[in-house]
Amino acid sequence: xxxxxxxxxxxxxxxxxxxxxxxxxxxxxxxxxxxxxxxxxxxxxxxxxxxxxxxxxxxxxxxxxxxxxxxxxxxxxxxxxxxxxxxxxxxxxxxxxxxxxxxxxxxxxxxxxxxxxxxxxxxxxxxxxxxxxxxxxxx
Numbered sequence: 001x002x003x004x005x006x007x008x009x010x011x012x013x014x015x016x017x018x019x020x021x022x023x024x025x026x027x028x029x030x031x032x033x034x035x036x037x038x039x040x041x042x043x044x045x046x047x048x049x050x051x052x053x054x055x056x057x058x059x060x061x062x063x064x065x066x067x068x069x070x071x072x073x074x075x076x077x078x079x080x081x082x083x084x085x086x087x088x089x090x091x092x093x094x095x096x097x098x099x100x101x102x103x104x105x106x107x108x109x110x111x112x113x114x115x116x117x118x119x120x121x122x123x124x125x126x127x128x129x130x131x132x133x134x135x136x137x138x139x
Contacts, residue, residue, distance in 0.1 A: 035061060038084030041115075042101065044093035049073075049101060053080050053087070068097075073104050081108075090115045 035055040043050040046068065053062040062083050066076040080087055089105055089112045091098055105112050 034082075035084050036086065038080070038087045040080050040084075040087050040089045042089060042091045042098075044091055044098040044101065046097050049098075051076055051080065053083060068100060070100060070104065073101055077104060077108060077110070087111075088113060092116060 037056055038053050038061060039055075040051055040053045043052075048068055049066045051062075051064055051066055052060060055061055062080060064076060064079070066072055087110065089110055091102070091112060091114055094102070094114050102112060
């Protein structure tokens with residue numbers, strides 16, 4: 001099992017921004033099972049983001065409020081990657097509010113998909129109380 005912590009630094013000799021990772025596990029982290037495929041949905045905001053990682057069954061594996069700060073975002077990326085072997089990220093905003101977040105995800109080679117908030121809000125969710133209506137069948 002690998003638990004990751006991430007760091008970005010500027011290589012002064014070449015002036016290039018580089019990403020590095022080192023692997024450290026706390027006792028709690030090493031006790032958790034990694035999921036084979038995870039979906040990390042990000043609700044983007046100006047001052048903070050909300051990241052929620054779910055497994056293939058839709059069970060929440062990890063959820064946290066993340067300040068829009070490079071060190072905090074990198075720590076959150078490391079926490080998500082420590083819990084999933086493969087993670088697909090989804091964001092609801094691709095503008096300036098998500099610029100730092102998207103740049104850090106891209107720097108770490110992460111797959112990011114855009115899903116507009118309007119689509120999510122209008123998506124009918126089936127529940128035990130209110131099942132999804134079946135389409136009418138011609139008679």
